[in-house]
Amino acid sequence: MSHDTIELLSQYLHIDTTNPPGNEKRGVAFFARIFEEEGIAYKTYEPSAGRSSIKAVIPGTGEKGAIILLNHIDVVPAKADEWSVHPFGGEVKDGFIYGRGALDMKSLGIMEMLAFLEVKRQGLTPCRDLIFLAVADEEAGGRQGVQYLLDQYPDDFQADLVLNEGGFGLNNVLTNRPLFMFATSEKGVCQIRLTSSGPPGHGSTPHGNNALEKLVQALNRVLSGDNPIIVTPQIAEYFKQLGTEWDFLKPYLKDGNTATLIDALTGSGMINIPQISAMLRNTISLNILKSGDKTNVIPSKAQAELDIRLLPGTEPDAFIAEVKKRLADENIRIEPLKKSSASKSPMDTDDFATIKSVHMAHYPNALTVASLLFGASDSRFFRDKGIPCYGVCPMLASLEEFNRVHGIDERVSVDSMLEGTQVYTDMVKKLCRV
Numbered sequence: 001m002s003h004d005t006i007e008l009l010s011q012y013l014h015i016d017t018t019n020p021p022g023n024e025k026r027g028v029a030f031f032a033r034i035f036e037e038e039g040i041a042y043k044t045y046e047p048s049a050g051r052s053s054i055k056a057v058i059p060g061t062g063e064k065g066a067i068i069l070l071n072h073i074d075v076v077p078a079k080a081d082e083w084s085v086h087p088f089g090g091e092v093k094d095g096f097i098y099g100r101g102a103l104d105m106k107s108l109g110i111m112e113m114l115a116f117l118e119v120k121r122q123g124l125t126p127c128r129d130l131i132f133l134a135v136a137d138e139e140a141g142g143r144q145g146v147q148y149l150l151d152q153y154p155d156d157f158q159a160d161l162v163l164n165e166g167g168f169g170l171n172n173v174l175t176n177r178p179l180f181m182f183a184t185s186e187k188g189v190c191q192i193r194l195t196s197s198g199p200p201g202h203g204s205t206p207h208g209n210n211a212l213e214k215l216v217q218a219l220n221r222v223l224s225g226d227n228p229i230i231v232t233p234q235i236a237e238y239f240k241q242l243g244t245e246w247d248f249l250k251p252y253l254k255d256g257n258t259a260t261l262i263d264a265l266t267g268s269g270m271i272n273i274p275q276i277s278a279m280l281r282n283t284i285s286l287n288i289l290k291s292g293d294k295t296n297v298i299p300s301k302a303q304a305e306l307d308i309r310l311l312p313g314t315e316p317d318a319f320i321a322e323v324k325k326r327l328a329d330e331n332i333r334i335e336p337l338k339k340s341s342a343s344k345s346p347m348d349t350d351d352f353a354t355i356k357s358v359h360m361a362h363y364p365n366a367l368t369v370a371s372l373l374f375g376a377s378d379s380r381f382f383r384d385k386g387i388p389c390y391g392v393c394p395m396l397a398s399l400e401e402f403n404r405v406h407g408i409d410e411r412v413s414v415d416s417m418l419e420g421t422q423v424y425t426d427m428v429k430k431l432c433r434v
């Protein structure tokens with residue numbers, strides 16, 4: 001097998017690991033074959049048929065706690081007829097490698113593996129165990145992946161640092177300088193189902209107790225409620241850093257007042273950008289509404305599902321109580337589907353300083369900021385165990401490229417893949433003091 005970076009990524013993208021069903025075992029076989037060729041021992045885990053994860057270790061001196069290079073093997077579904085190339089073709093075209101997972105996150109998985117192999121090939125002894133870990137089921141919540149691994153094999157995953165997805169390198173957000181965002185925290189998840197019940201009836205004679213109508217009216221109260229701007233300390237710092245680049249933030253840099261920041265974000269229209277708004281608010285998205293199957297029949301049941309994402313400092317149960325208040329309808333049942341609190345890792349560690357300094361060494365005029373991930377990743381499971389976890393991706397791309405994540409024609413540029421691999425390898429070596 002060729003170990004050429006682009007060829008390896010192309011081969012990996014060729015493996016269909018759409019979740020559901022996952023079939024991560026195929027990805028595990030891909031890594032296992034490489035580890036065998038390189039004479040590296042590995043261990044696999046398979047909680048149910050096909051749902052595998054793989055771990056390999058380069059033993060260190062134990063001076064510091066282990067580093068885990070974490071990546072997920074599974075990808076979200078892709079509809080081939082919507083794509084201009086086959087989503088599992090691994091095609092290299094016009095300077096890009098195409099395929100579902102090109103950004104999320106098979107490219108990073110390959111970078112992690114190449115950095116890992118480099119330490120092994122050079123015969124270096126790291127100051128800490130270096131662990132490569134490719135897992136199943138991130139895209140569906142991690143029950144067959146990290147959650148299972150940490151529950152069932154806690155001793156196998158003792159570490160002082162986890163590097164994961166969630167970071168971004170953006171080349172078109174600031175004028176003439178790249179922006180690297182390292183995810184040090186992520187929002188909490190609170191997904192709930194609402195059920196309204198009532199007497200059925202004929203559509204010609206409305207009785208005023210229509211389960212669907214009641215639910216729609218209550219949902220309207222929930223969605224029209226105010227989700228105020230909350231400036232968490234981390235986000236205050238984030239905008240302080242960006243303030244050196246963005247003129248409209250200058251007044252905030254001067255006085256450091258939260259009210260000035262909110263004025264600046266509102267006045268500039270920034271607050272209307274969904275990603276910016278999501279960093280500053282608890283958000284509610286109504287994504288499923290089910291009821292009725294005949295136009296002339298009053299349904300006896302209606303259900304809605306809400307995807308709620310919470311800032312650090314707001315707990316799921318507290319927000320569910322707020323939803324209940326807004327619903328203002330005792331007949332609507334609330335059922336939590338998924339609840340996890342926001343998670344964060346410290347920004348003042350030596351490892352975090354090393355991560356930043358390696359990026360600065362490769363991109364001297366870059367701006368680096370600690371950021372909040374709006375979505376959920378496997379990082380939360382490690383943070384819950386008290387292990388610092390950072391989302392780091394040294395590849396540079398435009399905002400538009402990142403919008404292809406989970407979308408159509410997902411791709412990564414050959415140049416940024418090659419550059420990113422160099423930066424990543426350098427970073428891993430510095431973190432291992434080799």
Ligand SMILES: [Zn+2]
Nearest residue numbers: 104105138165
């Ligand atoms: Zn991902």
